[in-house]
Amino acid sequence: EDQVTQSPEALRLQEGESSSLNCSYTVSGLRGLFWYRQDPGKGPEFLFTLYSAGEEKEKERLKATLTKKESFLHITAPKPEDSATYLCAVQANIVDSNYQLIWGAGTKLIIKP
Amino acid sequence: NAGVTQTPKFRILKIGQSMTLQCTQDMNHNYMYWYRQDPGMGLKLIYYSVGAGITDKGEVPNGYNVSRSTTEDFPLRLELAAPSQTSVYFCASSFTFGTGGDSPLHFGNGTRLTVT
Numbered sequence: 046e047d048q049v050t051q052s053p054e055a056l057r058l059q060e061g062e063s064s065s066l067n068c069s070y071t072v073s074g075l076r077g078l079f080w081y082r083q084d085p086g087k088g089p090e091f092l093f094t095l096y097s098a099g100e101e102k103e104k105e106r107l108k109a110t111l112t113k114k115e116s117f118l119h120i121t122a123p124k125p126e127d128s129a130t131y132l133c134a135v136q137a138n139i140v141d142s143n144y145q146l147i148w149g150a151g152t153k154l155i156i157k158p
Numbered sequence: 159n160a161g162v163t164q165t166p167k168f169r170i171l172k173i174g175q176s177m178t179l180q181c182t183q184d185m186n187h188n189y190m191y192w193y194r195q196d197p198g199m200g201l202k203l204i205y206y207s208v209g210a211g212i213t214d215k216g217e218v219p220n221g222y223n224v225s226r227s228t229t230e231d232f233p234l235r236l237e238l239a240a241p242s243q244t245s246v247y248f249c250a251s252s253f254t255f256g257t258g259g260d261s262p263l264h265f266g267n268g269t270r271l272t273v274t
Contacts, residue, residue: 049200079262088162088248088265089201132201145216146263148200 047072051133051149058123058156066118066152068133076138078116080109083130083151092131123156130154160184164249164266171239171273179234179269181249189252190232191216191263192224194245201248207232239273246270 050069058064070078077096081089093102095111102109106127108119118131130153134146165180183190192204203216207226221243223235232251236243247269254261 054198081263086267088250088267089263090265091262094262134200145203145206146201148202150198150200 047135047137047147049133049135049147049149051131051152053152054150055153056155058120058154060124060156060158061122063119063121063123065120066131066154068116068118068149069114070116070133070135070147071114072135072137072147074138076136078111079134079136079146080116080118081132081134083132089132120154123154125156125158128154128156162249162251162264162266164247164269166269167267168270169272171236171271173239173241173273175239176235176237177239177271179236179247179249179271181232181234181266182230183232183249183251183264184230185251185253185264186229187251187253187264188229189254190226191250191252192222192232192234193248193250194218195248195268196245204234204247236271241273244271244273 052067077094079094080092083089093109098113100111106121110117130151132151133149162183188209191206193201195201202218204222205224207213210226210229213224226232249266250263252261252263
């Protein structure tokens, strides 16, 4: 069964304290892995797409990496405005699934000033 | 640019009541989706549409109905509301189908529904 597991469920960091969020997945052929950011009371907002193992994407203090079993979202020297829930989703390369996304439950990141 | 607009933002229903959640987008996207988000769980796809007049079931369609008469609008209908439908509902749209890559999903800000 295709599934996505994110860890930890919540992470509290001091401003400037770097860390990583994990997204583990099992899927029958990966078409793509996606990271979204969700602020309280808002809809998810797209961050990155990763297609193959070894690929990396960066945006400001965030860097996403991908292996054959998991993805990491590294946050370097975070600021309070980076506080949000980060969602991971995968897309299986199966036509019958209509390429629909399988979502993780998210990691709630809190950055204290 | 408005993007994806959902109304209402909040709603409380009694068991057995019905309602329609509204969703409209102004990006001329052909693909639209309805998701529900429950605490501790990933987003679950309820229904999706690949264009005006075409809809299909997602992972959790029971208790819901949709229609797509125009490219812009994709309302979600709840018939005979049940406590299990208490959730946050998100509408989304995309340029291409089901992907997040070159055509990410654009989400509205959600409708928080409570059924008591």
